[in-house]
Amino acid sequence: MLRLQHVSKRYPTGNQALKEINLTVPEGQVVALIGPSGAGKSTLIRCVNRLVEPSEGQIWLRDTEITRLSTRGLRHIRRRIGMIFQEYALVERLSVMENVLSGRLGYVNFWQSWLRRYPQADVDNAFQLLERVGLLDFVDQRADALSGGQRQRVGIARALLQDPDLLLVDEPTASLDPKTSRQIMRLITELAQERGLAVVINIHDVPLAQMYAQRIVGLRAGSVVYDGPPEGLTTAQLTTIYGEEDWDRNRQADPADEDAVLAMVAQDAGQPRPAL
């Protein structure tokens, strides 16, 4: 379904974000991509729909080599790839319905989109999805009037209205409370299962990843260091991914900072802060 071969990415700034990534995701599989921040998780999923251009390697979706497509071909393939974002990335000043319908932008022509005259089938599907995510009462509300969890549901509905084969999900729960996070993860995985979608989820919350994903891929400094079932993630594996030793060394590398913090704490304890 989705196949990455020798994918590397080096940013113009010189950061080597991805090194020789090989990854195959079969139909219907939910893969969680874990790793410390800066490991290259969001670069990886953005390479798939070329929001970030990979520097080397090939990416295939079914029989299409995404990495070789022209601008036009790329727009067509993007319709098959739904994306859900960390801070929801809804257009704040548009209504919930307009945001959901924007999932069809790759299919309708310009005037249909400008005049908001979407085909009836699209509108029906949008209503159905909004009902499924529990937002029927908010259809004409502006997106910035919703809570975080509600916004993410709109984001999910938008991605699914594209009728995608593949779902890319970038830190969907990073700005949500634990309970809402679980609800959102459950919603995404359920909907994906109902439609048989392949899903790649970036997530830094390991227990959440283990709970909802069928497969875990651990990324560290741009390379895959773990690829297996959620049960296989031992403490040792987690150390490889998140690197305890690195963590210690970093702390020692900057003793001055630590001293400064300690001094500040001591001072704070000694004198009450002036009221602001």
Add this chain to the structure above:
Amino acid sequence: MASIAPVATSRRWRKPPLIRNPLVRWVTVIGALTYLVLAIQSVTVNPERLARGIQRGQRILAAFLQPDFVSRWSDIQAGILESLTMTVIATVIGIIISIPIGFGAARNLAPLPIYLFCRALITLSRTFQEVIIAIVFVVMFGFGPFAGVCTLVFATVGFLSKLLAEDIEEIDPAQVEAIRATGASWLKLVTYAVLPQVSPRLVGLGIYRFDINLRESAVVGIVGAGGIGATLQTAFNRYDYDVASAILIVIIVLVMATELISGVVRARLQ
């Protein structure tokens, strides 16, 4: 740390001077003073002319205290109508032209050559004061409101496209990325992810520019570009100070009224 021992003698302290070297310091001060004295002497103040000017000033002031709205009311009316027409046309055309230029001048949307071209246009428009542009257009197209409209359009484009471009450069990139990920084309991207983010500001700026244009339309008239300014200029040439006073009062009322209205409208938009 060791505790500081008490000092036996009290030490002197003065704020260090701006220029440390005393020679340089004094030469600078004396030089500046000399220049000032010489400069004042070079401005020849002719007491006779000063007196005459003050006399004339008194006459003007007296006339201004009795504004004459009646005797040339039809001229004033025509001037105001012309100014308003110029303002409306120039603002509308100006907005229409500045939208594409503003998009072209936003670095996050436009490719480099288009960006540079649009930025150059904006800089050109902003370099010159309206009056200078008006003089050029009057020379090109002759006296009358057409030159005035051209001037205002030109100035409006410089003003609006610059602010619009800056607004576009500050939009939330995540919203753009999300719309791009749906497979939307550039035009759809602009209408769905960019316009909703900048349109309230665009409307506000357009209305704001309307009242700047009304004010400017009075000024450019003085150099012959039509409108109420032209009427004002005629009144001064005829020494009709009372009529000029009436015109000034009308302009003030008009500008205040539009400012008030535009303020209310812009507040509603937020």
